[in-house]
Structure formats: C-alpha cells, structure tokens
Amino acid sequence: MSDLITIDVSSAEDEYQLHDLLARELDFPSFYGRNWDAFWDTVTGLVEIPGHLRFVGWVHLSESVPRGAAMLASQLDEYRREYRPDLKVEFDGPASFET
Template sequence: MTLDLTGITSKVAIHQLFKEKLGFEEWYGPSWDAFWDSIVAIAEMPPVLTLTNWEEFAQHCPHDMGILRRVIQDYNQEMAPKRMALG
C-alpha cells in the first residue's frame, strides 16, 4: 500500500490521513503514541506501507518527521516481515 503525503504540512493532517487510509478507530487522535498502538495492535496493516512525497511534511514538521522516522525503524524491527518505508 502506498500513501501519498503531497500537501500534508501538519501533524494533524498526517494523522488524519493515517486514520482515513489505514482504517484506524474512531477515537484515534493526532498522537504518535496512538499511531504506534494502532499500527502494532489495533489496525490490520498491509504487508508493506510506503509513504511517498514526504519531503514537504519533513520541511514543515521536522520534529514530527524525526519521530515518524523512529517509528518506522521500530516498526520494521518489531513487526517483521511487515514493514514501512519512505519512498
């Protein structure tokens, strides 16, 4: 599965995209802790999730991009063979 991050320039927007496209629970909010819980224990994740056109998000939200990179690294270690990648 590929998620296009074109036009995503805020933490709220990226979490809304994740909620809509990955089928997260209604209670899901814009939090990296909620994202982690959802991807490892709640949502049925695809075998591979690729995030494309992420550079604009990284430019507008460098702190959150750093967190997302760490989440991707941790997810790939803990949930193998499932994985996430920046494309």
C-alpha cells in the first residue's frame, strides 16, 4: 500500500486525544486500547499502514504532548526498521528520528 495519508496532529492536547486521532485516521478497530502497546500491536498485526504518512502540526504536538510525539516517532521508526523499510514518514517539524 503506497497511498499517502496526511494526519493533522495539531488538535491533540493529550495522549488520549492523540490515540483517538490515530485510531480514526488509520482506521484502527473499535477495540483499540489507546496506549502505545496497543498501537504497536495494531500496526504490526491488525491494520495495514499506508506506505507514506505525513504528519502536520508536529511542532504543536511536540510542545503539547511531548511524550506522545516522541513515542509515536519512535514506534514508527521501529516499525519501519522491523517490518517496512519502504515506509515513508514525514513531519512538518523536528522529530526524534530522521526519515
């Protein structure tokens, strides 16, 4: 799957809102647990992540939800290394890893 999905994370004010946004934009199942273990389980076994993710509003997310921004960037980096080396991830601000 190589489709581009743009996710605006500028409205997230806490990790629950961030998980809710990710669940909606990435079409996670209704039983998604809204935590980082559940995120990992979902992206590695329950849904197909598109080949290109673009995150806008990253500076706001990094300032408002710094742990969530770091965890999301880290999890996507690990997912790419372990499962999808072709995955392209873009941020409109600094992230914890290079894409």
